Amino acid sequence: MALQKSQRVTQRTIAELAGVSQATVSLVLNGKADSSTRIPESTRQRVLEVIRETTYVADPAARSLAGIGNNLVGIFTYEHAFPNESSDFYTPLLMGIESAAEGIGVDLLMFTSAPVVAGRRQIFHEKNRLRLADGCLLLGREMDTAELVRLVDSEYPFVAIGRRDGAEGRIPFVGVDYIAATATLATKALEAGHRDFYYLHLPFDAESTRDRKLGLSSVLDGAGVTLESAASDGTDLPSVWAAIVATSPTVLFIEDPSHAQVICDLAIASGIDIPNQLSVVVLGERTRPSEHAPEYTRLSAPRPELGSRAVALLDQLMNGSRGAEELPRQQLLDCVIIDGDTLAAPRSGGAL
Known part of the structure; x- marks a missing residue:
């Protein structure tokens, strides 16, 4: 023939x-x-x-219907992964995912057909093709807990990247221990002599935002220090800076690295010396920092490892441990603390 x-x-x-x-x-x-x-x-x-x-x-849909694996791992993002701001976090994470997927011999399939509505995609959209993949990695700052519960109940293999509450502790995840890292940085600021703290955080109820705030407030509450704070999505940073100046802190904790750069630029334009007049601690880092950005005192999340560990856990959920030591279904990875140049003892004579 x-x-x-x-x-x-x-x-x-x-x-x-x-x-x-x-x-x-x-x-x-x-x-x-x-x-x-x-x-x-x-x-x-x-x-x-x-x-x-x-x-x-082979037709992957037909193989799935027949109960046969396709050697495909899906990636579902609740928000766009490739705008400039979010890609700064996702790029090293995806590099870790890609390397680990190659190591176990699977292909990656990114699900993009579900439209972003109100800032988020929905897994169970009418265009959902999740079961073309043998299992799926879920990425996103905020995830729909009801969807995660539904996935757990369906016994479809998935791993959420980032710590997740809900489903009575049944959601498999690989996340970052932001509580411990933020607490370490708060302790460093206290030991440097700071007592006037201000915290600028994102306006989300995501676990990562809550964990950072908990790590900071738990240390300060224990020391009897009051924490001033504000939330910003980045569109109102000049007015936020005015509010910061009005409270006269000696140290500023900022969740989002891009917000930190804008605030530091505003401070320098106001004639404020960082860190001699105002210390700045950043609870994250940029993959591609600005050329004029200082070496921030900050935490550094192990993003490539986060991706590779998530693939390893998903592989276990799909195929078993294959005689290896069984991985925990919920994992938190330690951050690296970068001492940087933006945390110093408060100047004599008080705050701003």
Whole structure:
């Protein structure tokens, strides 16, 4: 049988070219052509050779319906992963995912058909194709807890990147221990002599935002220090800076690194010396810092490791531990504390 250049290659085509039944082709494709099926090795090799020559690719939807894995790992993002601001966080994370996926021999499939509505995608949208993948990694600052509960109840393998509440502790995740890292930085500021703190955080109820605030407030509450704070999405930073000046802090904690740069620029434009007049501690970092940005005192999340660990956990959920030590279903990774140059003892004579 001669294969036409435009002809779609099916299992029937493979069977005709190899001179075997379609059932035999199916057994070979699904890895069931062993001694128990009594298919000669020469026949199996002939089928595989035809598959290679025709570059046949199995229909992933059909394989999923048949309960057969596709060696595909999905990536679902609740918000766009590639605008400038979010890609600054996601790029090293995706690098870790890609490297780990290559290591276990799976392809990555990014789900993008669900539209972003009110800032977030919905997994269970009418265009949902989640089950084309054998399992899925979920990315996003805020996730829909009801959707996560539904996924857990469906027993579909998934791993959320970032600590997640809800579902009575049943949500598998790999996250960052922002509580401990923020508490360490708060302790450093106290030990430097600071007592006038201000915290600028994002206006979200995400676990990562809550964890940073908890780490900071727990240390300050224990020291009897009052914390002034404000929330900003970044559109009102000049007015936020005016409010900061009015409270006269000696140290400023900022959740978002891009906000930190704007605030520091405003401070310098106002004639304020960082850190001699105002210390700045950043609870994150940019992948591509500005050329004129100072070396911030900050925490650094292990984003490539976060991605690779999430793939390893998902692989375990999909395929078992394969005799290796079983990984915890919920993992928190430590941050690295960068001492930087923006935390100093408060100047004598008081705050701003």
